[in-house]
Amino acid sequence: MMRAKGLSLHLGGRAILDQVSCTVRPGQVTVVMGQNGAGKSTLLQCLAGSVGADAGAVEVDGQCLAALPPEELAAKRAVLAQSVHLSFPLTVAEVIEMGCYARYQQWTARQRTARIDHYLTLLDLQPFRDRSFPTLSGGEQKRVLLAKCLLQLDADPAAPSGNRYLLLDEPTAALDIGQQFRFIDLATSLARKRGLGVFAVLHDLNLAARFADEIIFLRDGRVLASGPTHAILTRTTIRDTFDVDCLIQEHPHYAGPLITTLPYERPYFAPA
Amino acid sequence: MRSFSAVFFALIALLSLTLLGGVFVGAYELAPAELWLALTGQSTDLQQFLVWQVRIPRLLLALLVGAALATTGAATQGLFRNPLAEPTLIGVTSGAMLFAAAAMVLSFRFLAAAPAWLQQGAVSVAAFCGALVTTGLVYRLASGRGRVNVATMLLAGIAIAALTSAGTGLLIYQSSEQQLRDLTFWTLGSLGGARWGQVLGAGPIILAGVYFLHRDALALNAFLLGEREAAQLGFRVQRVKRRVIIWTALVVGTCISLTGIIGFVGLVIPHLLRIWQGTDYRRLLLFSALLGGSFLLVADTLARTIVAPAELPIGILTALVGAPFFLWLLLRERGKNALL
Known part of the structure; x- marks a missing residue:
């Protein structure tokens, strides 16, 4: 279980997060919603360990997030960024391979290629394998980044690790309405199958209603309401x-x- | 995508060919048989000296410096996520220039009676110190609360370069005709002074730099997505940035102190390889070293032969050979997928 307790963050005299607590459970989808500037992405980055809060703490399976070394953290949680701009082009396979950089040495080149192929096939990306990532459409790029995240959270058969978490920062931004639905469906079903805890920032109430187990409503950095989807929506x-x-x-x-x-x-x- | 080993061996072959060509060609022409005798120590002392003490150390230094400039160029472009980045941008070059100019002007006052090697040595040491001091300054300006902001570093580097070039200008204003000439030639670079001492001094630093930059290849790949993304993939980004900057400053400072400023290699070689081979830093850094070495070797061979027995400054050659080729490549790629 990933749990934030009383997170507060002030920037420039403004409270970005104010006493926010939330929980992400393995195998479940937690969606955070709110207006622009409500602190959704900041909360996600705090859970990812990329932004430190002024007060409060994030725990991952009982361990303090801030105390985990980056390599260990990388095996526990992956972040699908809101938008990715590659400063120089890489191929699709090279982008996906980044998912295993944290344990690059533990795998042989053959194992790495096999895992990359596995996720290329799983996400229907085989035809794009050697394509340059920036030439892909928005929806295809999102799928590549999802493949990278899933590879990053790939369970090591030799040492079955603890729970793993997938953080999606506005995964539907810049996708057309068909892609939005398909992408969330794909991401959440793959995550559920693997027992990943999903934390997603979403803007579409109907997508949240359809795919979330729990919803957190944020306003001005505070939790207005949170709970099981059917009760809270x-x-x-x-x-x-x-x-x-x-x-x-x-x-x-x-x-x-x-x-x-x-x-x-x-x-x-x-x-x- | 061509396989790694095919390209690797092609580049090794190219390097061997340019090395061989470089030993053959020169102001003093040697027939293949004479060269063989000189190499095996069976010819006249003059020919042996020429081959072993002049030509070979010069070829090796060209190879080392070319490898160093291309590798650090590729690494800084990745670190700054900017296709125009070069070690110049972090203050290495401008600082070396200011300190070298100061050494040239001051050594005329205080070391006028000293032998030439001491004056030359003073310039080298000054350039090396200047490279490290300005890079350190730019690094400090861009860091706060344990983090280095690369965007700030880029801008601070430009500001410091403007300041140091003002200082250099002041020194030029003060300098004599001869010093001005020396300084101008210094900014165009030359491998003319290459001896075994320089090769053996610079070799370990450059090879260590290329090796350690190559060890950060995965991190540099991750940096292409952004610093936050690299951290989320499990990298300690602050340490990576510090390592890349320190090795770049050390390696480029070493090169400049021995050869003066040689432009264009750090920019053109990595981009050429990106267009040909893709950006993956696991290949890019190593291939940059090999191709950069070959490129500078060819440029230097041309520099010392076209106007023999005189020599052209190598900076003219690197631009003259590199720029049109690079433009041709850009134009050829213009119609295809956006690559740069």
């Missing part, structure tokens, strides 16, 4: 988080809610 929490009213219906095609946001008018409801 209510008109009140959405309005308090985003200042947006919405219509929540039963989804016609699968069990769960269908949320329609109503940013300006409230024709369907009396004011709360």
Whole structure:
């Protein structure tokens, strides 16, 4: 279990995070939502160990995150960045291979190639193997980066390690609506299958409703509400988080809610 | 993607060929048979001296310096995530220049009676110190709270370069005709002074530098994604940055102190290899060393033969040979996938 306790971070006199606590459980998907600037990405970077908080701490399976050496941390959690710009082009296979840099010496070249091939096939990327990464479309690039993250969290058959976590920072940004759905579906199902704990920053309420086990609503660096998706995804929490009213219906095609946001008018409801 | 070993052996072959060509060609022409006799110590003292004490150390120094400049160029481009980066940018060159100019002007005042080797030595030592001092300064300016900001370092390097070049300008203003000439030639580089002493002194530093930079190849690959991403992949990025900067300053400082400023190698060789072989630093650093060595060897061989018995400054040759080739490559690649 990955657990943040009372994280606070102030930058330039402003509270970016204020007493934020949250939990990421193995095999489950925790989604954080909130307005722009609410502190979602900062919270994710704190969980990743890339940003240090002023107060509070992050624990990974009972160990203090800040005390873990970077190589060990790399085997425990992987981060899918919001956007990646390569300063010089690499091929798809070379980008994916970075996932095993932390244990480069432990694997032979043959083993590395086999693992890369495994993830190329798994994510349907074999035709792109030797393509230059920057020439790929946004959706393809995301899949390559996901493959890199999964390789980074690849369980070592020789030494089965503890729990592992996948942190997704706005994974759907810059993807078209079809890709958004497919990518989250792919990432969460692969993660669940491997027992990875997923922590994702998302903006789409319906994607969150469909794929999250738990949702955390952040506003101005504070946790407004958090809990299991079905219980927490209510008109009140959405309005308090985003200042947006919405219509929540039963989804016609699968069990769960269908949320329609109503940013300006409230024709369907009396004011709360 | 061609296989690693095929390219590796091709580059080794190229290096051997250029070495062989370099031994043959020169102001003093040697027939193959004479060369063989000289190499095996059976010819006249003059020919033996020429081959063993002049030509071979010069070839080896060209090889070492070319390898050093190309490797550090590739490493700094990766560190700064900038295709225009060169060791020049972290203050190595500008500092060496200022200190060398100071040594030239001052040695005329205080070491006028001293033998030439001492004056030359003073310039070398000064250039080496200047390279390290300015790099250290730029590094300090860009670091705070245990972190080095490479963007700040780039800008600080430019500011310090402007300052030192103002200092150099002041020295030029003060200098005599002869000093001005020396200084100008120094900024165009020359391997003319190469002897075994320099090869044996510079060799270990340069080889160690290439080796240790190569050991950080994976980290440099990860840096292509960004520093935060590299840290998340398990690298200690602050240590990597410090190592790359220290080795670059040491290696380039050594080169400049022995040969003056040789431009263009650090820029053109890594890019050429990127277009040909891709960016993966596990190959790039090693191949840069090999191709950079061959390139400077060819340039130096041309420098000492085209206007023989006089010599052209090698900086003219590296630009003259390198720039058109590089442009041709860029134009050829322009239509293809965006590579740079």
